[in-house]
Amino acid sequence: MTKQECVNQLLANRSETPLSTVKSFAPANIALCKYWGKRDTELNLPVTSSLSMALGTLGSHCNLSFCEDHDQVILNEAPLPSDSPFVTRLSDYLDLFRKQPDQYYRVETINTIPTAAGFASSASGFASIALALNTLHGWDLSDRECSILARLGSGSACRSLWQGFVEWHVGHQDDGLDSFAEPIPTPWTDLQIGLLVLEAGKKPISSRDAMLRTVKTSQLYKAWPQKVDTDIQTLRTAIGKHDFDQLGATAESNALTMHATMMGAWPPVVYWLPETVVAMHKVWQCRREGLSVYLTMDAGPNVKLLFQSQDEAQLLAEFPNLLIAR
Secondary structure: OOOOHHHHHHHHOOOOOOOOEEEEEEEEEEEEOOOOOOOOOOOOOOOOOOOEEOOOEEEEEEEEEEOOOOOEEEEEEEEEOOOOOOOOOHHHHHHOOOOOOOOOEEEEEEOOOOOOOOOOHHHHHOOOOOOOHHHHHHHOOHHHHHHHHHHHOOOOHHOOOOOEEEEEOOOOHHHOOOOOOOEEEOOOOEEEEEEOOOOOOOOOOHHHHHHHHHHHEEEEEEEEHHHHHHHHHHHHHHHOOOOOOHHHHHHHHHHHHHHHHHOOOOOOOOOOHHHHHHHHHHHHHHOOOOOOOOOEEEOOOOOEEEEHHHHHHHHHOOOOEEEEHH
């Protein structure tokens, strides 16, 4: 099935009551149990389920409206040229929803998180656009259907429609209509996540390309699905019991295992910088000294810290540049 066929199926018999302009927001999310590997690259269908935590006010704001002549994309108040990779990718996504070839969109996005640096800006970006499209066209889609539309833009975007914990179900259907995310209704106000921005520039290899290379060439990837099955069950239990050490240790192990599969690819995919390794060792030193903190990393050099509210002051003393998600 193609993306267009999937969209046509979701929007079949939907009436439209278009608006002139709409606004939306979607939080970035950090996976505690990672999404790494696709069983269908066209529909962004994953090899495994995954589980994430939203980043509060850190994410993407989208203003969406119709316009004439061509798509217009403004990112962080700067107009982007029509031939830029981001605009090309976004226009390809918007093609799925045009009623006529000359229906164009103006997309104004403000990211409150570094773009293309391993902080899930594409997830929050496409989630905010999917939400905005639903409102702009008046489709009245369910959260589940919006999650599927967001997934067609960027896989992990399906998890960025909600705050708190979110699980993306792997699904098994060829059309992908059973592969969607939904929130886990278990609040945990004392659990916090902080970001160590070690490199805010664009990554040398995109997550999409790194994922494809890993699946194709890394012998270590064979063990990844079983690792995820075990970790996601452990995380569900930890969330239910509010067991911080179980959650933190599982998330850290899962992230390091994902990076190990990348390093086993050929050519190897290594996002870590010297500063990344220094930060990792500092986290482990803090833990040896009795401070309960764990790390996770996505496809990039930056490190995320998991900790509890009562340890915030101590963490900021150790990591003064820590950006805490609120």
